[in-house]
Amino acid sequence: MRALSSFLLILTLIPFASHARSISDVKLEEIIKVDASDAELSLNGAALRKTYMVINTYVGGLYLENPSHDENQILESDEHRRMLFHVLLRKVTARKIAQALKDALVLNISVEEQKELEPNINQFIAMFEGKLKRGDEVNIDYIPGKGTHVIIGGTDKGIVPGKQFADALLSVWVGENPVGSGFKQDILGY
Template sequence: MRALSSFLLILTLLPLHAHARSISDVKLEEIIKVDDSGAELSLNGASLRKTYMVINTYVGGLYLETPSHDENKILETDEHRRMLFHVLLRKVTARKIAQALKDALVLNISREEQETLEPNINQFLSMFEGKLKRGDEVSIDYIPGEGTRVIIGGNNKGTVPGKQFADALLSVWVGENPVGNDFKQDILGY
């Protein structure tokens, strides 16, 4: 009995390690680091994105420095964040993904914002080339003071400057017209 008590005491004193969350066989870490700044991001929420209600397209996760259920608060804060997605399709052109992102983006911003952000949108779209396949990962990081860094399949494709573009892009998933209402609720942690 004493050995069991000692063992349980030792377990309670060990540091807790972050576990991964699994969705559709994709593991998403609960805590990640995004760059050399040392910023730690927590998984705010994650979801499976389906197209036409039957095709598993990707698993997405929203990571934040300060987790929140409030999309307005998330967009207002000037903190690191990551929108991460794992491709579930067997194969898809990167341009097709980029075009889908652009279509969703323009649904969530005004015409004036679209005109202002046109150079940023074009720079972002140019980062998507070649093909993506099941298991590929795309990270879209907002880095305060820099902008939106895009990493596709482990390759840093560059950074689109400014917070305005980063906020507009995040609206694809948490804006007025998200890619899916259930997806939005899930990544907001509801």
């Protein structure tokens, strides 16, 4: 009887353990819902971003309606998606993060695309102000037909219009020159 009780206790705990993935003490939910559409997204993959190979900078997670290992398929699809990052640094200026994102974005698009997307890039960069601290999250959601919805530290910063910008921004993590090849592989679920 005692063995049966222990077995039943274990069975009740299993579902709770499967609802989140933990990386560097950051829990990422396996399934989330975004915007008013109630689109359900699954965690495609998650990774720890280190700078200078020693500084834990953030934990990133890529959520998709239809998980995929293929970055081209992800970029071509016109479905909801979320790239989130959870800040691990004690304190960092939002502008520094924005500049790092812009630098990484420019590495992954052509000069022509950069010129075409300059107003979108500037709008996105302007959303980052103040400081971010350990535990803050940045959610970058692509909403089909609308664009890139940005929430920084729980504050809704608005929407940058267009899918082209959303795809260019996601290339920071899954493009030809991602923030890290291991990071890219992890968020693609390899």
